[in-house]
Amino acid sequence: MSSALHKKIVSGGFLLIIVYAVLAAAMPLMESFYQIRIDLRLMPISNAHWLGTDQFGRDTLAMVIGGCFASLSVAAMAVIIGAGIGIPLGLMASSQENFASRSILSLNDFIFAFPALVTAILIHNIFGSGIVTAGLAIGLFNIPVFARTLYGAARPLWTKDFIKAARLAGKSNIAIAAVHILPLVSSVAFAQISMQMGLGILAEAGLSYVGLGVVPPMPSWGRMLNEAQTLIVIAPRLAIIPGLAIAASVFLFTWMGDKLSDYADPKRREGHDHDHA
Amino acid sequence: MLIRVLIQKLVGLIAFLLLASVFIFLIVDVLPGDPAELMLGTDSRPDTLQALRHQLGLDQPLPVQYAAWIIGFLRFDFGTSMTYATPVLTLIAERLPVSVPLAVMSLALTTMIAIPLGAFSAHQPGSALDRMIRIGLQLALALPNIWLALLLIMSFAVGLHWLPAGGFAGWKSGAWPAFKSLILPLLALAIPQAAILARIVRAEMRDKAQELFVLGARARGLSEKDILWHHILPNAMLPILSIMGLQFAFLIAGTVIIETVFSLPGLGRLIFQAITQRDLPLIKGVAMLLVGSVIFINQLVDLLAALIDPRLRRQSGASL
Numbered sequence: 001m002s003s004a005l006h007k008k009i010v011s012g013g014f015l016l017i018i019v020y021a022v023l024a025a026a027m028p029l030m031e032s033f034y035q036i037r038i039d040l041r042l043m044p045i046s047n048a049h050w051l052g053t054d055q056f057g058r059d060t061l062a063m064v065i066g067g068c069f070a071s072l073s074v075a076a077m078a079v080i081i082g083a084g085i086g087i088p089l090g091l092m093a094s095s096q097e098n099f100a101s102r103s104i105l106s107l108n109d110f111i112f113a114f115p116a117l118v119t120a121i122l123i124h125n126i127f128g129s130g131i132v133t134a135g136l137a138i139g140l141f142n143i144p145v146f147a148r149t150l151y152g153a154a155r156p157l158w159t160k161d162f163i164k165a166a167r168l169a170g171k172s173n174i175a176i177a178a179v180h181i182l183p184l185v186s187s188v189a190f191a192q193i194s195m196q197m198g199l200g201i202l203a204e205a206g207l208s209y210v211g212l213g214v215v216p217p218m219p220s221w222g223r224m225l226n227e228a229q230t231l232i233v234i235a236p237r238l239a240i241i242p243g244l245a246i247a248a249s250v251f252l253f254t255w256m257g258d259k260l261s262d263y264a265d266p267k268r269r270e271g272h273d274h275d276h277a
Numbered sequence: 278m279l280i281r282v283l284i285q286k287l288v289g290l291i292a293f294l295l296l297a298s299v300f301i302f303l304i305v306d307v308l309p310g311d312p313a314e315l316m317l318g319t320d321s322r323p324d325t326l327q328a329l330r331h332q333l334g335l336d337q338p339l340p341v342q343y344a345a346w347i348i349g350f351l352r353f354d355f356g357t358s359m360t361y362a363t364p365v366l367t368l369i370a371e372r373l374p375v376s377v378p379l380a381v382m383s384l385a386l387t388t389m390i391a392i393p394l395g396a397f398s399a400h401q402p403g404s405a406l407d408r409m410i411r412i413g414l415q416l417a418l419a420l421p422n423i424w425l426a427l428l429l430i431m432s433f434a435v436g437l438h439w440l441p442a443g444g445f446a447g448w449k450s451g452a453w454p455a456f457k458s459l460i461l462p463l464l465a466l467a468i469p470q471a472a473i474l475a476r477i478v479r480a481e482m483r484d485k486a487q488e489l490f491v492l493g494a495r496a497r498g499l500s501e502k503d504i505l506w507h508h509i510l511p512n513a514m515l516p517i518l519s520i521m522g523l524q525f526a527f528l529i530a531g532t533v534i535i536e537t538v539f540s541l542p543g544l545g546r547l548i549f550q551a552i553t554q555r556d557l558p559l560i561k562g563v564a565m566l567l568v569g570s571v572i573f574i575n576q577l578v579d580l581l582a583a584l585i586d587p588r589l590r591r592q593s594g595a596s597l
């Protein structure tokens with residue numbers, strides 16, 4: 001793939017992400033359309049309701065647009081927690097082999113034992129169901145993901161001559177990590193951010209499905225799937241539409257993540273692959 | 278040397294389990310405030326609250342409470358569920374015949390799908406087959422397993438009537454009827470997982486394909502097929518295995534959610550009932566089991582890797 005085409009594709013992806021963010025911001029405008037109107041329940045697709053209505057008479061299109069907000073804000077919160085803590089940890093661990101770096105790596109392995117679902121179950125009593133519980137639970141699991149990726153990307157850089165020169169000049173490890181290492185690994189970080197946004201949206205849907213995510217009346221794609229399940233025979237579209245919304249947005253972010261990591265590592269462009277979820 | 282690795286892993290296992298138990302104890306029992314009030318509601322009578330506190334041992338100092346909980350584990354006593362008035366361990370044991378086969382079989386299915394797909398894709402990078410597989414994997418990766426489950430129910434249960442839409446026939450009704458109720462859950466769990474794993478298989482195999490032993494094999498005149506399956510794949514298996522260990526956490530979470538979608542009487546339903554009923558001993562017990570199994574599997578994978586590959590023994594201290 002030529003690099004010009006590659007750039008066009010990546011900017012196309014960015015444009016779609018911006019559209020997605022605008023839709024999420026439009027949630028308050030949608031509110032009047034997803035009020036409960038029992039008299040309008042289970043309306044088919046029509047000019048008034050482009051995607052029909054659900055069993056409570058809420059407009060499905062408005063619910064889908066409103067659902068952008070929950071998934072985007074939960075995924076973004078999880079990425080801010082994961083990257084905000086994980087990136088510094090990963091860079092710190094990469095700077096030298098000592099007790100501190102080994103402890104960071106061990107802590108990483110430990111946090112990997114807490115999938116978002118289990119954390120959400122545990123903290124549910126403290127924060128209840130909502131954006132905070134979902135964001136924290138997914139964010140905790142994101143920490144070791146970011147730390148591991150950044151550790152792997154930064155580790156080989158510390159033996160380079162210009163880093164040794166910076167050390168000789170008396171710069172501290174923290175200063176070197178912030179000034180010299182971070183810019184070099186930023187593309188890896190952005191690729192991982194995009195990937196984790198996608199996986200965060202996926203995780204939010206799962207949590208909302210089982211009732212640990214956002215609560216009504218805020219619309220959520222995961223809960224739409226849950227509510228649609230009993231109506232699968234009479235109104236299958238209610239289950240199909242929110243699933244498409246989840247799959248499309250997850251695809252957008254994970255695909256962008258792949259493209260960005262091609263960009264981060266041109267050697268692997270054309271048939272590379274990236275770190276696990 | 279081997280003994281040292283074994284001891285290291287054992288120490289690591291115990292340390293992680295202890296850390297996890299402190300973590301769970303703090304989050305469930307300490308942070309929310311008064312567990313008795315949480316379980317009974319704020320408008321309950323003071324003497325009822327006091328009685329529950331005493332029954333749960335909440336009138337003891339925190340370290341004593343924690344110690345009692347941990348010592349219970351060592352005696353296979355996970356505490357007593359408040360809503361069922363049954364030992365937590367008994368409740369868990371009742372659910373394992375659903376959850377464990379589901380998790381194990383979906384892991385097997387995931388591997389059976391992912392390794393050939395990843396290998397075929399890595400065989401000729403950039404070829405038409407590779408591109409097709411990669412697009413397919415990217416799409417499957419984005420599939421929410423719940424949605425996939427609903428689509429499977431729509432087509433194979435509601436549409437074709439081949440398989441049940443949910444519920445579990447029970448192993449007593451025979452192996453086939455019981456297995457039949459697990460087929461759709463298995464597919465819903467395994468397909469997105471396999472997409473993640475196949476991408477890793479491909480990446481690891483492409484990595485190993487750059488190494489000198491591949492060049493050597495080629496120089497000796499081995500066929501590309503031979504090199505791929507007998508030289509690259511076995512060498513890529515170790516990193517693949519360790520990432521599969523990390524994926525085990527996803528498998529656990531996925532199993533719990535998919536059990537809910539298909540109303541299977543597994544650990545998933547148990548823990549969600551425990552949440553709605555605020556059954557704290559049950560929540561702690563199931564959470565400890567889930568987290569503990571992830572920790573155990575990962576230490577086991579690390580140990581196996583060190584046994585298979587002597588090079589890993591030297592650096593195994595780094596990952597504890």
